[in-house]
């Protein structure tokens with residue numbers, strides 16, 4: 001009798017555990033196998049923000065965009081926002097000390113302990129060096145580089161619109177907000193960033209080529225970088241990014 005009861009209990013427990021295990025296996029590719037830091041690198045307007053938002057949902061990790069953080073600071077008129085404004089509006093980089101203290105505050109929040117995704121950081125060798133010393137970098141790091149030619153960047157910036165409230169990105173030509181000027185996701189105001197003005201974009205591109213592009217070699221020489229053709233449609237780029245991340249994550 002006791003044996004029968006044991007047997008019944010075992011069958012009952014297994015009938016719950018096995019399907020749960022199967023479910024876990026099925027959702028595996030959507031989760032990074034250990035805490036991973038993903039870094040999106042590429043010129044302004046190469047699609048980092050668009051892809052970062054999708055990957056953050058796919059892998060359930062926070063997307064940390066230093067550009068978005070600065071825009072939030074500027075909108076709420078904080079000290080950081082006031083200090084950063086003149087650099088951003090002229091297309092220059094915000095000084096490293098300001099960026100680093102803002103970024104470190106963010107990546108030390110509890111939601112980053114299982115990995116996070118950086119979009120727009122690092123942008124200088126000093127930033128990359130400082131980040132490499134952070135404790136979260138002891139785990140695996142993958143740098144995803146989106147390659148897009150300058151002519152395409154200038155075209156995209158001319159067409160880019162952004163939601164002031166949630167940061168959703170639209171394109172006047174390919175994916176305009178349906179309800180003119182209103183964000184479909186949150187109802188916020190969709191506007192054109194002042195730093196997307198063609199003259200400012202040219203300046204940002206020069207800054208990128210001089211200060212940020214050397215990071216490609218920096219991460220490549222450490223075996224951490226993969227290249228992607230960012231001039232294709234967002235879905236195609238997203239597909240390839242996912243494939244690389246899943247492959248790298250399964251190898252560990």
Ligand code: ADP
Nearest residue numbers: 044045066067087088092093094099120121123
């Ligand atoms: P994009 O990806 O289109 O270049 P972002 O939204 O990432 O634009 O950044 C907008 C601006 O914010 C940059 O041109 C720069 O002035 C400032 N900024 C953002 N991230 C950094 C950073 N890591 N270091 C220095 N300045 C930054």
Ligand code: ZN
Nearest residue numbers: 163166183186
């Ligand atoms: Zn919105």
